[in-house]
Amino acid sequence: MGRTTAWTNWARTERAWPVRVERPDSVGAVQRLVRAAAGAGLPIKAVGAGHSFTGIAVAPGVLLELGDLSGLVRVDRERSRVTLRAGTRLHDIPRLLEPFGLAMPNLGDIDRQSVAGAISTGTHGTGMAFGGIATQVVGVTMVTADGELLTSDAEQEPGLLPALALGLGALGILVEVTLQCVPAFVLRAVEQPEPLDELLPTLLDRAAAVDHFEFYWFPHTATALTKTNHRLPGDAPTQPLRPVAKWVDDTLLANGVYRVLCNTGVVAPAIVPRVNRLADRLVGDREFTDRSTRVFTTSRTVRFVEMEYAVPLEHLPTAFARIRALIEERGWRISFPIEVRVAAADELWLSTASGRATGYVAVHRFFREDPGEYFRAVEAIMTELGGRPHWGKLHGRDASSLRGAYPRFDEFVRLRDRLDPGRLFGNRYLARVLGE
Numbered sequence: 001m002g003r004t005t006a007w008t009n010w011a012r013t014e015r016a017w018p019v020r021v022e023r024p025d026s027v028g029a030v031q032r033l034v035r036a037a038a039g040a041g042l043p044i045k046a047v048g049a050g051h052s053f054t055g056i057a058v059a060p061g062v063l064l065e066l067g068d069l070s071g072l073v074r075v076d077r078e079r080s081r082v083t084l085r086a087g088t089r090l091h092d093i094p095r096l097l098e099p100f101g102l103a104m105p106n107l108g109d110i111d112r113q114s115v116a117g118a119i120s121t122g123t124h125g126t127g128m129a130f131g132g133i134a135t136q137v138v139g140v141t142m143v144t145a146d147g148e149l150l151t152s153d154a155e156q157e158p159g160l161l162p163a164l165a166l167g168l169g170a171l172g173i174l175v176e177v178t179l180q181c182v183p184a185f186v187l188r189a190v191e192q193p194e195p196l197d198e199l200l201p202t203l204l205d206r207a208a209a210v211d212h213f214e215f216y217w218f219p220h221t222a223t224a225l226t227k228t229n230h231r232l233p234g235d236a237p238t239q240p241l242r243p244v245a246k247w248v249d250d251t252l253l254a255n256g257v258y259r260v261l262c263n264t265g266v267v268a269p270a271i272v273p274r275v276n277r278l279a280d281r282l283v284g285d286r287e288f289t290d291r292s293t294r295v296f297t298t299s300r301t302v303r304f305v306e307m308e309y310a311v312p313l314e315h316l317p318t319a320f321a322r323i324r325a326l327i328e329e330r331g332w333r334i335s336f337p338i339e340v341r342v343a344a345a346d347e348l349w350l351s352t353a354s355g356r357a358t359g360y361v362a363v364h365r366f367f368r369e370d371p372g373e374y375f376r377a378v379e380a381i382m383t384e385l386g387g388r389p390h391w392g393k394l395h396g397r398d399a400s401s402l403r404g405a406y407p408r409f410d411e412f413v414r415l416r417d418r419l420d421p422g423r424l425f426g427n428r429y430l431a432r433v434l435g436e
């Protein structure tokens, strides 16, 4: 059987040569493809937008591309719930929800991902009272290894939902996802530079006082770029960024000029601190009000690699301080910012916020730079603080060390053994983090 052309993820950290690429356009087609793959002894895996930095989406056998399995299945207006086909991209959802006056309650930094991919790795945004996208899931329908359909929601198999809603792609192929939405709302965004040393002592109070708080810090600078979003009713007057201003800020300055600066930093690391001080001035300091999705998400065109760790919320200030000290001690020149966010505790078995209010610290490097030493040293700090790595972002942990980080890890592994004993949905990454 001939190999197809290579698949690669967004960050160019992973490559795969699947035996076949299939584009099913119906649930029945997914079922037939799963049965055929099982019959042929080939592993099968759905990929979303390929935005995971880890090899979690690598499909060595049959790669299912679900672009044709997207869109709205049904709307439950009474309960503000929508059922979407699993391949639906997040950026298409606002248009689908608009006629019903609904919105997703929270989002991450971008909206390129598929809904199934985003929930499967625990994609999250920020906000003390808000969980990641998978916490919005109130029902899923999945094709299991025997080609049958398994639905889990409040009525059918409710006990499985906290595993299936954030299943790392290890349990089956999701074909439908039902989300609990909220009435459409507006966000007032305040983005501003602040002295880092003044922010840090009050970090948790600051985050608790508003709906959505996060900050970026460019290493080698003394400034934090804070982002605060306040939720307002859907009929609140908006004052969006003018399209040209938005393009200049988000694309030209935050992405275009920054790409040039990063490339320069690769060949001349000594200039990185100066570049970062300049980058500090290029972004931030603006206020606007717009529909929620237009505020939560931005575009990221400068390619980077990322590791993100979740620690118990109370350890967040220590985690950040230790990473800051580490960078200074080692004398590294780090051109990409560190991002700090928060989330509410949830009940999903493999969520990075499972059972505890959580603080997130994400470290990045330009994709042309080797992240190895930096990420390993940060990982050691975060592991010591009880950290859990984002499933879709680079990390070096394996099943033996992750088992202790998740109280329900073994329960998940047992469910995987039951649903996929032959590892039809397996790959090398899953073997590492969940066991063979």
Ligand SMILES: Cc1cc2nc3c(=O)[nH]c(=O)nc-3n(C[C@H](O)[C@H](O)[C@H](O)COP(=O)(O)OP(=O)(O)OC[C@H]3O[C@@H](n4cnc5c(N)ncnc54)[C@H](O)[C@@H]3O)c2cc1C
Binding pocket: 010, 011, 045, 046, 047, 048, 049, 050, 051, 052, 053, 056, 057, 066, 086, 087, 108, 109, 110, 112, 113, 114, 115, 116, 117, 118, 119, 120, 121, 122, 123, 124, 125, 168, 169, 170, 172, 173, 174, 175, 300, 390, 392, 393
């Ligand atoms: C620029 C950028 C910004 C990002 N910002 C954030 C952020 O703000 N917050 C955050 O938490 N993360 C963020 N991420 C990480 C990203 O959200 C996750 O890695 C997410 O999983 C990517 O979604 P995807 O559709 O690309 O899925 P993929 O990476 O293609 O797949 C992820 C997993 O989902 C599985 N999967 C996909 N479809 C199905 C299906 N139908 N059934 C079963 N399993 C399925 C795949 O097999 C794989 O295991 C960012 C990544 C990038 C590159």
